[in-house]
Amino acid sequence: MSERARSERDAFPGHWAHDLLPEELPDPDAQVLHTLTVAAEADGARIDRALTAALPELSRSRVQALIQAGRVRADGRMIAEPKTRVKAGQRLEVAVPPAAPATPRGESIPLAVVYEDAALIVIDKPAGMVVHPAPGNETGTLVNALIAHCGDSLQGIGGERRPGIVHRLDKDTSGLMVAAKTEPAHHALVAQFAERAIDRAYRAVCWGVPDPVSGRIEGDIGRAPQNRKKMAVVARGGRPAATQYKVRRVLARGGIAELSCKLETGRTHQVRVHLAEAGHALLGDPTYGRPRHRVLRELPDAAQQAVRGLTRQALHAERLGFAHPDDGRWCSFERPLPQDLQEVIDALSRVT
Known part of the structure; x- marks a missing residue:
């Protein structure tokens, strides 16, 4: 877990009773339902910040998108605003849909993989390869190649099953790049680049x-x-x-x-x-x-x-x-x- 994720989680220590309900998940493509009970110490917190602290696998922007999509309920009532304040004892439900297929399509393009695990992948990009699809370069990009290579190991960035690009190299510059496979890894790496810690x-x-x-x-x-x-x-x-x-x-x-x-x-x-x-x-x-x-x-x-x-x-x-x-x-x-x-x-x- 990144330092950023730890700090968000620790902002609400012990505030939640959090359980997955496997009996409501008949297959791996079904939505994941998180249930949480607001503890007394969290009374009055913004719901988006509180849920981000309790569910570090989701970014705050992702939580806000879920709220705005009507996928968050408090005591059975749909929450429409991320700034809504929670109350002690409330039962919160967050329904997270499966990651949607990526807009760029995966393409079977050879990659020089230097390192890979469940959170990220490091590749040696060849000169001549564009990193991200754009007008005039809709196919044959690094993103197309990563979608095909990583497959189901891509857990989704912003609700879409795609790699998290945190930095780029010019088309005709070769060399090392890292891409995230999960949303927490994406946000942690983006933070490191922003803090010049890379x-x-x-x-x-x-x-x-x-x-x-x-x-x-x-x-x-x-x-x-x-x-x-x-x-x-x-x-x-x-x-x-x-x-x-x-x-x-x-x-x-x-x-x-x-x-x-x-x-x-x-x-x-x-x-x-x-x-x-x-x-x-x-x-x-x-x-x-x-x-x-x-x-x-x-x-x-x-x-x-x-x-x-x-x-x-x-x-x-x-x-x-x-x-x-x-x-x-x-x-x-x-x-x-x-x-x-x-x-x-x-x-x-x-x-x-």
Whole structure:
């Protein structure tokens, strides 16, 4: 159980007599009926907050949705407002319907699963895969693949049988991602990302060599004023962002560098935007950079071909760490560079 779930539960210690009624559940697809009796200490509490404390497997927004759907009763009377106050001795009933099928359909797409348990799944996303269905990318996404892979182990997020996406990688960025399989895990992981308690490290290859060779890039990120499809470091209207970097290796006689980057925040295109703003756009990035032809002309043919053959930005999420939402144990995962980036680095490392 996450620390957040524990704190909500502990806000009403011993307030509830809580029983499942298996005799009313003839099959696994039927609704689950929770019955609770309000103790004296909980008298006057808001019903949505009280039920969230008593049923930590449900988020507060989920409880509110159940109330608004007419699925919560107090002493047999339907409750219509989440702000309704409970009274000591009241018998509450919460009818939770089975999770509805996900709107995106599951698709049998191979996944590189790094770790999986009942609460979450960690995968190594390949470059070229979109995370979530959207206009123009309705199929073939990571969400479609996860729905098919996880199947019945998806307990439902917001009443829908789908994975809980808590962060994203750009289509053409490879590497580690975590997705929740249960609502409590989803909310616990979202909270960790919001509190910046997640460890995320990237490997990147950029034009030029940053000076100093290690440092921190700060700059609010928002929509680019001249092109709303791009992000940019902006003077107003953006969100604070900070990226730590360190040069791992100088390549191509100083024309290219391999970096390690660590995110302090998680803004859209953050690494790409910050490095481009610093004058060191990523190799292969069609949005925020362009080839430095002077550097390329000075390279041997094999190295030139390797760089020109890169069809996506040279960025890989190589490390991901977080506290497990069930028991708080620290989980850390690493994945090596995929073949396309490794081949570019190998070709450039041979340049003398």
